[in-house]
Amino acid sequence: MDIAALKNHSEAEKKRRARINAHLDTLRSMVPGTRKMDKASLLAEVIAHLKELKRQATEASEGLLMPLDIDEVKVEQQEDGLHSAPYVIRASICCDCKPGILSDLRQALDALHLIITRAEIATLEGRMKNVFVMSSCKEGDSGDTKVHQFLGGSIHQAFRSILDKFSASQEFLLKSTLSNKRRRFDSFKPSLSSSSGDLW
Amino acid sequence: MDIAALKNHSEAEKKRRARINAHLDTLRSMVPGTRKMDKASLLAEVIAHLKELKRQATEASEGLLMPLDIDEVKVEQQEDGLHSAPYVIRASICCDCKPGILSDLRQALDALHLIITRAEIATLEGRMKNVFVMSSCKEGDSGDTKVHQFLGGSIHQAFRSILDKFSASQEFLLKSTLSNKRRRFDSFKPSLSSSSGDLW
DNA sequence: GTAGACACGTGACGC
DNA sequence: TGCGTCACGTGTCTA
Numbered sequence: 001m002d003i004a005a006l007k008n009h010s011e012a013e014k015k016r017r018a019r020i021n022a023h024l025d026t027l028r029s030m031v032p033g034t035r036k037m038d039k040a041s042l043l044a045e046v047i048a049h050l051k052e053l054k055r056q057a058t059e060a061s062e063g064l065l066m067p068l069d070i071d072e073v074k075v076e077q078q079e080d081g082l083h084s085a086p087y088v089i090r091a092s093i094c095c096d097c098k099p100g101i102l103s104d105l106r107q108a109l110d111a112l113h114l115i116i117t118r119a120e121i122a123t124l125e126g127r128m129k130n131v132f133v134m135s136s137c138k139e140g141d142s143g144d145t146k147v148h149q150f151l152g153g154s155i156h157q158a159f160r161s162i163l164d165k166f167s168a169s170q171e172f173l174l175k176s177t178l179s180n181k182r183r184r185f186d187s188f189k190p191s192l193s194s195s196s197g198d199l200w
Numbered sequence: 201m202d203i204a205a206l207k208n209h210s211e212a213e214k215k216r217r218a219r220i221n222a223h224l225d226t227l228r229s230m231v232p233g234t235r236k237m238d239k240a241s242l243l244a245e246v247i248a249h250l251k252e253l254k255r256q257a258t259e260a261s262e263g264l265l266m267p268l269d270i271d272e273v274k275v276e277q278q279e280d281g282l283h284s285a286p287y288v289i290r291a292s293i294c295c296d297c298k299p300g301i302l303s304d305l306r307q308a309l310d311a312l313h314l315i316i317t318r319a320e321i322a323t324l325e326g327r328m329k330n331v332f333v334m335s336s337c338k339e340g341d342s343g344d345t346k347v348h349q350f351l352g353g354s355i356h357q358a359f360r361s362i363l364d365k366f367s368a369s370q371e372f373l374l375k376s377t378l379s380n381k382r383r384r385f386d387s388f389k390p391s392l393s394s395s396s397g398d399l400w
Numbered sequence: 401g402t403a404g405a406c407a408c409g410t411g412a413c414g415c
Numbered sequence: 416t417g418c419g420t421c422a423c424g425t426g427t428c429t430a
Contacts, residue, residue, distance in 0.1 A: 005417090010409050016240065016420070017407070023243035031248055038405070040216065046246065050230055053253040121321040191226035208403090210424050216405070217422070238420070 066129045070168055071095040073159040074153045090151055093159045094129040098166045105130060110157040254352040266329045271295040271367060275352045289352055293359045294329040298366045305330060308358040
């Protein structure tokens with residue numbers, strides 16, 4: 001009978017729709033503010049959330065990345081999306097582990113009279129990366145973009161000069177002893193003891 | 201004419217389906233390995249991906265969190281999903297900034313002969329949080345779960361004893377001078393200069 | 401009364 | 416041949 005086959009067909013199709021809609025409902029429960037949304041709009045919102053989460057994830061793992069060969073100073077304004085913390089500056093410096101560089105950094109930041117909300121030191125394979133999250137000391141400066149741009153410039157300049165100072169001393173060592181360059185490869189995969197022993 | 205109305209209707213429905221399918225294709229392009237998947241399976245995969253990204257995001261922001269009042273030692277195995285780095289141990293210790301505790305931690309880790317792939321020191325408001333990402337020195341241990349459980353236990357024990365040692369000395373100070381407890385509130389929102397000056 | 405969204409059943413195509 | 420998936424047109428409901 002063709003009639004029975006048709007019934008099976010329609011029922012199977014019904015099952016299929018149910019499966020899809022169930023997943024759609026799951027998505028509705030996962031993405032906030034989509035409870036009573038269009039199917040299409042829901043999917044659009046899912047896409048947006050997916051992008052946002054991906055951005056956050058890569059941003060978070062970016063913080064873990066540490067260039068092994070190039071020294072760098074980065075200063076950027078952190079809008080921080082949801083946390084409603086306006087005009088927060090995030091400054092980072094990545095270079096070889098050098099004793100004394102930490103106190104230089106500390107002195108430089110002290111001189112700028114900032115509120116340091118987070119200070120992070122990471123070491124990896126003889127390299128170090130310092131990240132500072134901070135904002136201006138004065139309350140009134142919070143909304144002033146120009147103040148933060150100036151502050152960012154000052155921080156960048158201060159860090160840069162510290163970097164130059166220490167890389168200059170390294171270049172001096174490089175010229176005086178040829179074995180120094182090799183040392184960078186020797187300490188390419190050291191244990192913590194050799195890589196951070198001088199630093200701590 | 202009813203015929204024109206019907207045509208509009210079907211065309212509108214066609215447009216709607218096109219919108220939905222376009223979003224579905226966008227999702228396919230965003231989630232790897234779903235190029236030729238069922239509509240339902242695709243959505244299931246999207247849900248899984250969304251969950252995974254959410255987990256990573258919360259985990260990443262968790263790493264930034266630092267308990268202000270309670271000292272803690274955490275040792276956990278990090279499967280790390282995509283990076284195919286099996287059996288990596290992540291150990292963290294959070295406590296008040298105390299000079300000398302860093303060298304104690306270093307000595308403890310040195311004694312265990314581990315490969316430290318990442319060492320991180322973060323300071324915030326007079327508190328410090330150290331995170332170490334590491335794996336066993338020996339290659340053969342990589343797949344051995346028991347070895348890593350034992351290693352994890354050893355690390356936890358070592359960190360715990362360091363924590364106890366320093367918190368014990370703090371309790372001693374607490375009993376000897378009443379002003380000490382207040383000090384914890386005095387340094388609740390210090391600048392970097394006062395919070396990490398002793399540590400560095 | 402019209403525009404948009406949804407579920408339904410059906411024909412078509414692939415394994 | 417059946418089984419699964421898809422696109423399509425239609426009926427129905429709500430705003």
